[in-house]
Amino acid sequence: MANDWLFAIDADEIDEEDVAPIEIEGKEVAIYRNNGRFYASVDKCTHGNAFLSDGIVVGDVIECPLHQGRFCIKTGKALSAPASIPIETFEVKVENGKVFVKVG
Numbered sequence: 001m002a003n004d005w006l007f008a009i010d011a012d013e014i015d016e017e018d019v020a021p022i023e024i025e026g027k028e029v030a031i032y033r034n035n036g037r038f039y040a041s042v043d044k045c046t047h048g049n050a051f052l053s054d055g056i057v058v059g060d061v062i063e064c065p066l067h068q069g070r071f072c073i074k075t076g077k078a079l080s081a082p083a084s085i086p087i088e089t090f091e092v093k094v095e096n097g098k099v100f101v102k103v104g
Contacts, residue, residue, distance in 0.1 A: 005093060005100040008040065012097065019062060021053035024103050029090065031099060032073040034060050038092045039073040040101045046078070046085035 006024050014020045014033040021043050022029050028043040030053045041062075043053050050066035057063075061079060063070045069083025076089040091102040 005102055008092075008099045008101045010097060011038065011094055011099050014038070014099075017057045017059070019053050019055065019057050021051060024101055027103050029101060029103065030062070031092075031101070032057055032062065034073065038094055038099050040090040040092045041071070041073065041076055042088045044087075045069060045071075045083065046087055047083045052087070 019032045030043040032039040045064040047069045048066040052062050054065040055063045061070050067082050070079040071087050076086040078084050093100050
């Protein structure tokens with residue numbers, strides 16, 4: 001299954017600069033929308049074990065709701081303390097208004 005594109009969510013279910021929690025193959029995933037593009041990462045912060053999907057998206061940054069650590073939604077890079085470990089990101093594609101993710 002690692003090389004398969006799996007359906008995640010309908011594109012119109014996520015507003016611009018927003019995030020939605022989903023589960024794919026038993027994995028908790030956050031799907032982000034920014035400038036009409038979609039991104040995906042694990043839904044758990046690497047610092048405080050909080051759901052990133054409960055956080056705030058500003059541009060290409062997700063801010064964790066627990067301790068306000070920030071991550072780049074494109075690369076997963078930790079951008080501010082207390083977060084220092086990057087989050088895992090996944091490949092995303094959109095076809096016919098549907099978002100697909102490779103959760104490998």
